[in-house]
Amino acid sequence: MPMLFRTQVASSSIHGLGLIAKEPISNGSVFWRHDPLIDGWIDIKTAERNKYDAFIENVDYFFCYDRVLDLFIRHADTIIFINHSDTPNLISPTKYIHIANKDIDVGEELTLNYCNICDDGWQTVEKINDRRS
DSSP states (O other): OOBOSOEEEEEOSSSSEEEEESSOBOTTOEEEEOOTTTSEEEOHHHHHHTTOHHHHHTHHHHEEEETTTTEEEEOOSGGGGOEEOSSOSEEEEETTEEEESSOBOTTOBOEEOGGGTSTTGGGHHHHHHHHHO
């Protein structure tokens, strides 16, 4: 199971829905791991050939670009509800793992700095739009 702590999707004070801790998470604990059996991969040519409009429209929400593999990682669990923060309580030393960088209390919203997760940070949507034109 990629998420190693119990969580709940609920209203967010940051934006829309967010992922809320349902149990304490200690500083330094691994919170989430990429699991290739759950989180898939897709390349942009396949997405375009099969007219995956939902993929193109939601690439910044469900997917993370891996420059080395030239593929997008498709997150298939509730990790997609983690909102951005400039001062996150989770960090990503690689795009394949998220670690608590402080003690996280029950009821606290989990956050990441999106710019530090993927190889292209905020430019994912721009890249897709450039390839489509």
